[in-house]
Amino acid sequence: ETGVTQTPRHLVMGMTNKKSLKCEQHLGHNAMYWYKQSAKKPLELMFVYNFKEQTENNSVPSRFSPECPNSSHLFLHLHTLQPEDSALYLCASSQDPTDTQYFGPGTRLTVL
């Protein structure tokens, strides 16, 4: 595997389900990010981790819970989501928070 990988690529869940998105980067970077991309809207930064420590939470609802066990892996735990949470969720990584960010392919999430 190379670059930034995300699983699953597609996810359909009900509002009462609990699921997790996984991101792994193979670039030796230290910073990782979660973004939300909704139709016709700019990418919205959700969370930033640097050396496994969360450095930014962009006022994200608590139904989204991130986890960063090491610099190569990032998870987004989902519970009690709303239909408006349906979007493409993108993971990215960079050498440090000021460096160029490289994105994964995204997880297309649909909340029924």
Add this chain to the structure above:
Amino acid sequence: EDQVTQSPEALRLQEGESSSLNCSYTVSGLRGLFWYRQDPGKGPEFLFTLYSAGEEKEKERLKATLTKKESFLHITAPKPEDSATYLCAVQAILRGKLIFGQGTELSVKP
């Protein structure tokens, strides 16, 4: 407040018809301006970083330029495979996070 506006929202070109995409920005101290390409259902792919006014970078049929208020992505003799959404983002010196524009959806017809 840091802000990025891209125009046009959508652009349709014939193969070989050169054009430019615009990215206007306001930021309190620019660290860098980034261009990405995004294909449908995929993540953004990094193209260029520009750091200072007057800087230019090229890659195949693409050339990015930067002034103190805007950046242009020039596409010379485009091909259908250049069809994608092009995203612009800025990063302020004091804040590491990227502020993205809404993108320009480019369609190149043969």
